[in-house]
Amino acid sequence: MDEIKQGDLFGHIKVDPDFNKWLYMCIKCHQYKDKKHYHILPTGEVKRECKSCKSIKKKLMNRLRQQHPMPTNPDYKCPICLRNKNDLLKLGYKDTTVMTWVLDHDHVTGKFRGYICKHCNTGIGALADDQGRIGRALEYLQGGF
Numbered sequence: 327m328d329e330i331k332q333g334d335l336f337g338h339i340k341v342d343p344d345f346n347k348w349l350y351m352c353i354k355c356h357q358y359k360d361k362k363h364y365h366i367l368p369t370g371e372v373k374r375e376c377k378s379c380k381s382i383k384k385k386l387m388n389r390l391r392q393q394h395p396m397p398t399n400p401d402y403k404c405p406i407c408l409r410n411k412n413d414l415l416k417l418g419y420k421d422t423t424v425m426t427w428v429l430d431h432d433h434v435t436g437k438f439r440g441y442i443c444k445h446c447n448t449g450i451g452a453l454a455d456d457q458g459r460i461g462r463a464l465e466y467l468q469g470g471f
Contacts, residue, residue, distance in 0.1 A: 347361075350363075350364055353374045354376070357376070363377055390438050394438050396429070400412075414426050414443055426443060428441065429441060
C-alpha cells in the first residue's frame with residue numbers, strides 16, 4: 327500500500343478493503359478511483375481531478391476557445407476589476423495575452439461567461455464560483471458583519 331502523505335486525510339481518499347490500496351476521490355465526478363486514474367506529480371502528489379474528467383474539461387475548454395476567441399484589443403478590460411493589459415503588466419503579469427486573460431465558464435453548465443484577468447479568476451475560484459459566498463464577501467467588505 328502506498329505511503330499516505332500528511333494532508334491527504336481530508337475525506338478524499340479511502341482504503342479499498344478488497345485490494346488493500348488507497349482510492350482517491352475525484353473533485354469533479356466524486357468517484358473513488360485507483361491512483362493510476364490520476365496524474366502524479368514528480369513530488370508524488372496525486373492531482374485531485376481524475377484523467378477522465380481532465381480530458382472532458384480540456385475538450386470543453388478547447389471548444390469554448392474556438393467559439394469565443396481571446397480578446398486581442400489592447401484596450402480590453404477585465405469586466406470585474408476593469409483593468410486592461412497595461413494595468414495588469416504593472417502588477418507583474420508577463421507581457422503575453424495568454425497569461426493575462428483567462429477563459430471563464432460556468433463549471434456546472436459549461437457555459438462561456440467571458441474573459442477575465444487571472445487575479446479575478448483566482449478570487450472567484452477561491453469562493454468556489456458560489457454567488458452566496460461572493461455576496462457574503464461583498465457584505466463583509468461593506469462592513470455588514
